[in-house]
Amino acid sequence: MRSLLLAATCIGSAAVGGFLPPSPEPITVTRLRLPPVALNTDNGSCTPEINPRRTGCVSKTSDLHSGHYLRDGVHLLAIANFTGAPVEPDPASIYQGQQLILIKTDNTTFPNGDSWKCITCGVSSENSQGRGLAMDYPQAFVDGKRALAGTNVVECSDGLASEACGPDSVRIIPLRWNTATNNSGPGGSMRELRLHPDNHHIGFNSIHVTSNGIAQSAFFGRLRYDPSPKWGQPPAPRYDVINVSLLYNEEQSHRIIVSPDDPSHLIIQPGALAVGELRGFGGTGKEVTWLGAPVESCNIDVFASDITTGKVRRLTSHPEYVDPVDLSPDDKWSVVLDTRGAGRQMFIAGLRGIPPLIDLVAVSAVSSVRNNGKRRFFQPWLIDQYGDRDHYYGQQVNAEGSGIPGSGSINDPEWNARADPRWSWDGTRIAYTQIITEEPACGGVNPLPCYNSTEDGGRNERIMIAHLTSHYGMNVLVGSESVSRENPTPFVEVLHWYSDLTQTGPNNGTKITSPDGFHLSIDIDLNFFEANGTLTTTVAGKEYHQPANYT
Template sequence: MHRFASITAALGIISQVAGAFHAQRASDEQALSTPSPEPITVTQLPLPPVADSKVGSCTPEINPNGTGCLLKSSQVASGNFLPDDKHVLVSMNFTGAPAAPDPASIYDGSHLALVKADGTSFSSGDPWKCITCGVSEENKVGSSGLAPYAQSFRDGKRVLVGTNIVDCGEALLASDDCTPDKVHIYPLRWDNEADGSGPGGVIRELRLHPDNVHIGFNSFTYSNGQLGQLAYFGRLEFNPSPKTGEPRSARYDIVKVTRLFNPDSPQLFSTEGGELFLNRSAIAVGELRGFSGRGKEVTFIGNPVESCNIDVFAADLTTGNVRRLTSHPEYVDPIDVSPDDKWQVILDTRGTGRQMFMAGMRGIPPIIDLIATTVASSTRNNGPRRFFNPWLLDRDGDRDNYYGQQVNGDGDGSPGSINDEDWNAAADPKWSYDGTRIAYTENLVVAPSCGGSNPLRCPKSTEPGGRVTRLMVAHLTDRKALDLDPVDEVSDDIPWGVPYEPGSEAPDRPVIAGGNYTLKGEVSGSADVTIINDTKVPGAIKTVAVKYHEYSDDGVHVIDGSERFTSTVKSITDNHVDWYSDLTLSGETTGTKKTSPDGFHLEIDTMTNIFNANGTLTTTIDGKEWKQPQNGT
């Protein structure tokens, strides 16, 4: 499944963040100890057998218990554990069911299921149970697709999945008492009209707050010639008999909503006279990614604080204090924080070299990133294929030479092994409630991300029936189970946000006016900056050009040379880029970031992520060359 969440930075969203751009952040990380690698055992959880889409192809010979088959070419989407830590939530695509009135006819289409994580089986004899198969139409009025990001409530009876809440009434989801006739699928609605009319606003990337009362979500915008999005925080309120809005059936309303962006607050960049200022104490959220384990912080993708380096940040919901959680030059997006807030698991391209050709040089301020984040995000995929692996980091995140531990790093790399490079992780990884396990999904690379016009070969699946998806659990074998009190309910009010008024217009993100500016390095040197606005797209920036003179913000990385970046918007999601770079790095490390003499020219659509460039962009660090991906990959 292509994840819109990963588009967020790629759409030119500028998220203001606090903290220094390099590994030595505001807290003195030199004094922080780094954890030693710990033993991790990775296993697979069972999934239904596979079949094709032909009616009746899921025969009794394939599944004797008549509890459904997976579409062979489909991908499952894992969620979190149920509170008992014995079951993992999974969205899966059932297929091949016999025609009605056969009882097995209900196993068809996209559904929410449970998979046993303790080696036992349900009363059916299978280690999986479909929760929403067979739910009547009257019990799911107004509901939508049951993927992705299934998230269990602490009561073990409800699940947030997609833009719905699946509810089994008084019955535990994992119990035999939870039968299809007791299950309701309630839609979620965000009121975006002053009179309460209509279907409500379009919401995406929903995340349940640990207090089980609040929710975070994102919504797309279009301003300054670019597609973007804003993040929101609100309270879930069950509405059994709505009087306004659609649908007029039982639903969950998202009320007391706060927009997590304030255009009147200090921004990342500001100008005064001919000087450009980089304000690292400014805060705002680009795309919301979730919450800390105890619910005091929101995690999000922020605008790069090092050029072309997409990172995850956390902001305190009360104070607005921002922490940079990752700093590795590769691309990170999904994150889940452990229930006790002491650890985090991320999905990252680190170790693959995928993004190093553009992000490998450290210490470059994020000036071209005013318009370059589309490239930084879009190039980390090969079509629907991601290059993610799960990584374990402590609370303080990347620092010095600590970049965490690869969760699945102990395999031999052979076909089908836990670290087979042809299997890539899919969002989102999730901690167990007791903090001893991590569940995540992996998908095998398939055409068109390989084969045909793509220069990469297509591997053969080693999974049962040729399945191209698998459900993994990492066991942190030396850890003791946590026993934590439920998370206290947090306030509806976010002091640094803006209360949302239904019907109000989404604010534009401020754009720097065209002109010539000087940015002074925090330690030494300066940068001459030229910004040219787009004459065809009001409020948009067309070109950013920078000339560095012994520029350094940390005294460790010194930047010299020039860079010029021009973005031509061909459609809402399709950009053409002309990039010229001739930078040198000196200090503790040395390097260059250079385009070919005729420049680097890339056209990429953020919805398809197919790399197609003319010319080259190469970064060399201490003699190691990092080259761009092949076209078509």
């Protein structure tokens, strides 16, 4: 295992104070349609009356978590806990337990009429040997055929969004991080896995026990598929996490040190860095994001480090608590889930500029104050690339609405966000999950009243899509193209062309050759066009075909 060094240059709010705050963005927030809600958790409570298509139900609170968009920009990954399924051999019995689902985000439906489909329901034990139990933080690979979910890669050879993708074509493949000198055993424990945009690397965290209690370290490694492992557990096809680096630098990790000149004095090192928890990567893959030791006392912030140079910048500096973060595909924006606006942390973090001295013993407790049981007080905030500065602390994504508790409006304070918010690949939309306050965080002896959900079926969870209507989408190009050339004579060129490209964004379209390719022969002196096969380019719905052969 290696250590990935982080440079001790931390850019704070003062360094970017010269950049004016951006104008507020026009944002529209909508809800996604989700699986129907079962009457209760009993077998068979997901009745045909509730779901006539017999494709499953969820409970009112089903541990719902939204994830990445697929590259097509239409489908969103999510995790849902199905309940109320009938018992075997009823075909609907497969819709039970925690599963990976795919949700339409454009108001269309799948062929069966549902706005969602379950990807992992009914996958056989043979196709899921050694799978990890956790199915969290679902993230899409660029190929559209794979998703990272917990410590598993979910793969469908036909494509996750394909109509042909069913239980028989889905595999759930475990990940393993070797930490044993003899390569034995199940490997190290990984949590909060994040897929790097190159689709070959991941970041993750691992908790371990020390003499001072529980500690956590962050790591960066490469995925390598092994179809038939010769060592370690599980002895099934798996992805090994190799070339693992520790995100740590011993020389630059101590915020407070004893003065070498006077042992009775302590020295605060503002530039010292200590990665506490990895949170993800920038949209371009150049940076890794993480929670670190406080720069100001009781102030929990997120930072970003350049993976190549180690240079660090501070993304947030508001005294409230921030944790989940996602950088836009072009790295020019971030969306964070933060308690800012709630006042939850202000009693301990509101006074600025206090050196982080008490944090040596208080930081874990201070971090935990952000929650009231399962209630998180998180709301999504949009921040530009220069981060919090001066009096700019971003823009609340879901600020519009009545704001009346219990109203179900998009800014209802009783609805709070769950990790992680996610950008669409074109940078025009943000997906996030919310849950309404529930007992015992409200009701009973708690002075905070509980409110009934106004969502369909009385569900206590919902997935929201924020549309940044003034953002122009980035063009996302997926696929492959190759051309080889022959020269039968100096002036005659023969090209063998194979193309399968799909572009989503403002210039939506495809560039596709026929199954056997496109084969062009042309005399560059006479310009006689002769071709076999087809090469068709489609832009904004209009097809462009090759010219006819010279006659």
